[in-house]
Amino acid sequence: MTEPGTSKWRWRIAGLILGIAAVWGVYVKARPADEVVLTIGEPYKQVRQQSRSTLPVLTGDNRINLHIQRPAVLRFSDPQYGFSTPAAKFLSLYADDSGKVVAVTLSPQLDTLPLDEAMAVFIGLQDQFRRGGWKPFRVNRNPPIEDTRDTRAQIRRCVAPTSYWQAGNTYQISLNIRCFRSDDRPNDERYLITLDLGLPVFGELPNDQE
Known part of the structure; x- marks a missing residue:
C-alpha cells in the first residue's frame, strides 16, 4: 500500500x-442514573434483584461495605416512609449475619458542591422526610436545618450541623452537611452531605426531644 x-x-x-x-x-x-431500591430489613439478595445498580454479590468479607461502582439514586421503598435521593457517587449498604440490609450510608451528590447547591439538596431531603411522616428528634441540640445566614455561617466554619429524623419506632436518619477542602483547591468552598439510614439506635424519645 x-x-x-x-x-x-x-x-x-x-x-x-x-x-x-x-x-x-x-x-x-x-x-438514566442507576437505582438502588430497598427498605431496611430486606434480604440483600432481594435488594440486588430489584435494583438497577452495580451492587456486588454478598460475601462474608464485604457485608459491611457493599458499595456501588457507578452513581445511583437511592429509592427507599417503604410504603409509608419512602423517599428518594439525588444520584450518589458514594452509596454503601451494610448487611447483618443473616444477609439482611440493616443500614445505608450515602452522599447524595456526584461531587462536592458549592454551598447554594448543597443547601438546596439538604433542604429538599428534609422536606421529603416531613411529607413522608418522618419526625425530627434530638431537636433541643440538633433542630432541623434551616437555610439562614447563621446556619450558613456555621457551615462555613465547618461546624457540620446535623438533623435527626425518626419514622415511628422503625427507622432513623441522621443528615449532616460539612465543609470539604482539598489540598489542591484550599480556597474553594465545597460541601459534602452525608445521610445515614438504619434501625433505631437512640431508642424511643418522648416528645421528640433529647
Whole structure:
C-alpha cells in the first residue's frame, strides 16, 4: 500500500474512533442514573434483584461495605416512609449475619458542591422526610436545618450541623452537611452531605426531644 493510502486509512480509523467516543459520551449523559431500591430489613439478595445498580454479590468479607461502582439514586421503598435521593457517587449498604440490609450510608451528590447547591439538596431531603411522616428528634441540640445566614455561617466554619429524623419506632436518619477542602483547591468552598439510614439506635424519645 502506498504512503498516501496508508495515511488515508489512518485518518479513517481515527475518525471512526472519535465518532464512537462521541456516541458513547452522548449515551452516558442521556442514560438514566442507576437505582438502588430497598427498605431496611430486606434480604440483600432481594435488594440486588430489584435494583438497577452495580451492587456486588454478598460475601462474608464485604457485608459491611457493599458499595456501588457507578452513581445511583437511592429509592427507599417503604410504603409509608419512602423517599428518594439525588444520584450518589458514594452509596454503601451494610448487611447483618443473616444477609439482611440493616443500614445505608450515602452522599447524595456526584461531587462536592458549592454551598447554594448543597443547601438546596439538604433542604429538599428534609422536606421529603416531613411529607413522608418522618419526625425530627434530638431537636433541643440538633433542630432541623434551616437555610439562614447563621446556619450558613456555621457551615462555613465547618461546624457540620446535623438533623435527626425518626419514622415511628422503625427507622432513623441522621443528615449532616460539612465543609470539604482539598489540598489542591484550599480556597474553594465545597460541601459534602452525608445521610445515614438504619434501625433505631437512640431508642424511643418522648416528645421528640433529647
